[in-house]
Amino acid sequence: MAGDTPDRRGGIERRGGAGREAGRSSSDAGRQRTGGRAGAGGAGAAARSRAGTDPAAEPPVRGTMSEARRYTPRGRSVRDASVEHAGSGRGDPFRPALEVLQGGRTDTGRRAAGRAADTPRPPATEPGRAPKTPARTTQRMHRAVTDVDGEPRTGRTGARPAPLKRAAAPVRGTGRTPARKTTPVRKPRKQSRVRVPRLPRTNRAPKLAEPRRRLRLATVLALLMFAAIGIRLVQLQLTDASAYAAQGLENRLAHDTLAASRGAILDRTGKILVHSVETRSVIGDPFLIKDPEKTADRLFAVLDHYGVLRSDLVRLLTPHKRSDGKTDARFEYLARQISVEDSEKIQKLGYGAAISFERDERREVPGYDLASNVIGYTQKSDLSGQLGIEKAYNEQLRGVDGLHVYEHGEGDLDKPLPQGFEKLTPARPGSSVELTIDADLQFSVQYALGAKMTALGATFGTAIVLDARTMEVMAMASYPSFAAADPGKSEKEDLKDQCTATVFDPGSVHKAIVMGAALQEGLITPASTITVNSKVKKGDTTYTDHPPQKDGTAMTIPGILALSSNVGTIAVADLLGKDKLYEYQRRFGLGQRTGVGLPNESPGQLLPPNEWTGSSPGSIPIGNGVATTAIQMAAVYGAIANDGLWVQPTLVRKIIAPDGTETKPAAPVTRRVMDPVYAQQLRTMLEGVTTLGDATGHQAAIPGYRIAGKTGTSKLPQDGGYAPGEVVSFIGMAPAEAPRYVVAVTAHVPTGAGGSVAAPLFKEMMAVTLSNFGVVPTGTAAPKLTIYP
Template sequence: MMKLEGALYPWRFRIVLGLLTLMVGAISWRIVDLHVIDHDFLKAHGDARSVRHIPIPAHRGLITDRNGEPLAVSTPVTTLWTNPKDLMGARDQWPQIAQSLGLDPKAFAQRIEQNANREFMYLMRGLTPEQGQAVLGNKLPGVYGIEEFRRFYPAGEVTAHVVGFTDVDDRGREGVELSFEEWLAGVPGKRQVLKDRRGRLIKDVQVARNAKPGKTLALSIDLRLQYLAHRELRNALVENGAKAGSLVIVDVKTGEVLAMANQPTYNPNNRRNLQPAAMRNRAMIDVFEPGSTVKPISMSAALQSGRWKPENKVEVYPGSLQIGRYTIKDVSRTEGPVLDLTGILINSSNVGMSKIAFDIGGEAIYDTMRNLGLGQDTGLGFPGERVGNLPNHREWRKAETATLSYGYGLSITAIQLVHAYATLANNGKAVPLSMTRVDTIPEGAQVIPEDVARTMQGMLQQVVEAPRGVFRAQVPGYHVSGKSGTARKASVGTKGYTQNAYRSLFAGFGPSSNPRIAMVVVIDEPSKAGYFGGLVSAPVFGKVMAGALRLMNIVPDNLPTEEQQTANAANGKGGRI
């Protein structure tokens, strides 16, 4: 009888048996370990196949004007999406889905086929919750909804250039929406859910992380003044057949931008037919030669030098001045062959301003303009804002000195010009500009001596109120100060100026006795009644300044006396305030 092989080699049998026992023991231990000790391992792998995190949208912060009026709010919307891979096996459902969405069946089928290899495709975005629920209520196969937020702008085109807008993903793309993106944008949350292998929701488990909404932003804009500026600027463009325009109002004491209107404008709530030119915030982006509106700044440099006083005389006859091959001319006939400094401003004499500039030098005028912020960054951080150019020469020749003194050879923006006038109105103290509401008046820096600034305030009041002054800028019941300007438009792509193309300007502040607001009006290429700043822009200044001073409850400083009222009544004239 043959012996078994295991009996011949008992040690081999024991080794195999021991190995099998160890394997069974290891497997048993692993089972116990996974189910009792290290149970998170199996849970993690199970969750990876069924647990999903759905983002919880966070709405952007509210944007308001200085008084709490909403300028940008977030409203809930529904976005519909699908998985094209799932829909490829349900072609018979395509016509029903397209009909429910109001889409063309052929175009819908073509989109599905083009995205057949993808697992996600938007069907329709930005539906109202009611519209979205109407579609989702049909329980169409492969159609799912996402909760999102969309921006709505209550003031529409009135504040479009300031507030800006967001894109389809609710990210800031223009204006304040872009410059304050980090402040306004919220932080999305997460919701934990269970889904099957087809992506269908089985159970809403919990909120893993709450959404954090964006912060509220209070702008410096006063919506009442913004509406007023928008209306009068729009009317001015129609009346004068102008191409574009800007109007900016700044609080003299705080540096807050109270209104910033531009034309043409656009509706941020409906941008389907938006023209790129309408999107430009011209008050901050368009640069131009300011013309005679900088003569008060040049005059400030003369007074600051100590070489000139308001009563000093300058000969301006015969109204022209030859510098080599360059001729300086006065646009209008002056009231006499000799003018004092106030008379030079009233008559806007280029010849008189040039002679003063020759005496004090171009460097002195450059320094004063630079100190007042011309050609400098405003610090507002507005997207696309231009700095312009304030030239500085190693050697100031007469032609360069003269042209700078009466507003040519430099390029600035409307916001820079209004800041300069606000500084003059604030007794020479420059306060930083702000697009957000300021609760504490900033310190500011004294960039022009106080006595010089006060002298200029009186001189500019005469520019408006003198017999030959810019009477169209006058405001009943108030003393106001300002200066008109007319500048030729530089050619684009070639040297020189465009023929018959002008910018009409007016810059000023009021009330003169205690200035509160500064304003600049720029009208681009007026083509009907004329193009001089005193004719085109001054009336806009007068109307907006009158409305602004009343809306801000600023006490009138130019009411008629009892004797004047009695005389007006006797002559049959009503005392209009």
């Protein structure tokens, strides 16, 4: 038989020729697309007739509930409609609802083809009857193959399958049900599985939401959030708890600085030269002041003697902005360093928080301007040293501020909390500085200098008293002076210490260095004589004496010093040579700071031999062309008085800590300049300045005491030249046979000489010094000296 034959399992043999022809006919009918589903059905009927199957003889097929769901009210299955929808772009409007009933899935494409391939063969049927194909299997076979344009295909040729028909109703009167026509389905080859391409995304059915997936995602996010919160809580409670607790405590802590009291400056006997007293600063909050004018009037009545202006009080008490123009000015100093008594008067006015007070202190100078150029002054705001001892020993004087840290509340509870945190670091007051100056002697020297300089119209004046044995400064006065408690009222030039900061040509007081060096080098002796002329020329400058000597006049060394002979001194310097002269200048301390203990000390200026000019051998020996300070020249004569030992001058004896511990400064620098025997010879020759006839220093003589010293008259360097006027000086020691004190007086006056201006001041100051310290005359006779041999 040429048609399809059922196999043992009831399937249809796919290799029959009639089946292949039927498949080709169906395929051709599908390609022509003229008969739609009818064409497909016709092809199926022709295939069945050729196979010898009688449709009327087929038993009715009983449908199932699952099969019934697949039919729409139009009589077509949902899946058939889907196939048409994919191919034509139109679909059944009830398909989404039916898909929900089916579980939200459509078996199309590759999955349907796979199920069709895996469908088991139907069981074998009796001979003469068509094999029974379950409706679901038939539907799966219809979905098994779909071509690209959405049309379903079957078999190797891809013929369009006929649509499934409803089960035929029984024929009346016969009780038989017409046989259902079925479409034979060929078993697809396993190796020829049709690969169906995906439909375009625009033609896909929209995916339905899946609540379970969203619920799982929300659960995961919630767990992550709670995990993060838990980790942060653990971190706050365990890891960072102490840090946050400390930060919270810090926000509740108040830090009040306890200002350390500045140390005092004392004289050598413990008298106070300057010290600090407790005061108050008045602070105003302009935004709490209701009537600035009235408030300023009431405050001015108390603060007028502190230099406060009423207009300033009104301006400060009127609400205003800071300099940035944005911030309210809630804190303004109305007055600084007022007395405690006056602050209590203001407090009684009852301004409350609008007017507050702050602890302060000010420097008080009992002596007004006593030793003010030595003491210096402090800045008013923070009491930091600005000049003199206040600046040089600022670290020791200022002390260390204390700190009061306590826990406080807010608002009305803005006060230390009971049982709260509190830490008190007491302030450590500054140490006191004890000077070598004697207050009584300082007053006498300073008063005498000031009176004389004022009378003469001097530009500046200095007076220094040294202890010849220790080189301690017993008194050091400057003119002009100033009020150390209120330096703002004085000119800036008046504030400096003239003894250490002002330089000048020493003049004839420099001749002692020339004679001392010549004695030490053995070039002269006290009995030596020097031939002098009326003048001597060095380079382009001629040097003479006053009065001039006759040419070829022989003079003794004491005579040259007594008459202050320029020609004779230049002759001795020629014997010494410029290199040796420069060496002894350095050894006596010229051209370098003494280190007496004051800031802004000048080193002076000393010309090295290689820089000398043609006139230098004549000008430098007589004290011109050399810039020195008063303290440097006082130290030179101190070395002569101290038997040739140069000792560094000192101003500070010791530092006294608040607990009474005393600390002495480093030992002064010393160096040997002359042998004692030559120093004694030089002192003896210098006595002739006050004893020999026609000597320049007669006015420095003190009855009963032997005085050794030298006068000087020179110029004040200024802007590369010399200022008008004369720099006059006298430096001497007493008693000359065993010196106890050295007094150096220097002044720049419009006119005058050392013998007429400085010598009388020396006499007055030395007499007071000897008297105050009980130095009595030795009773030894003065040496017999001559000017000419």
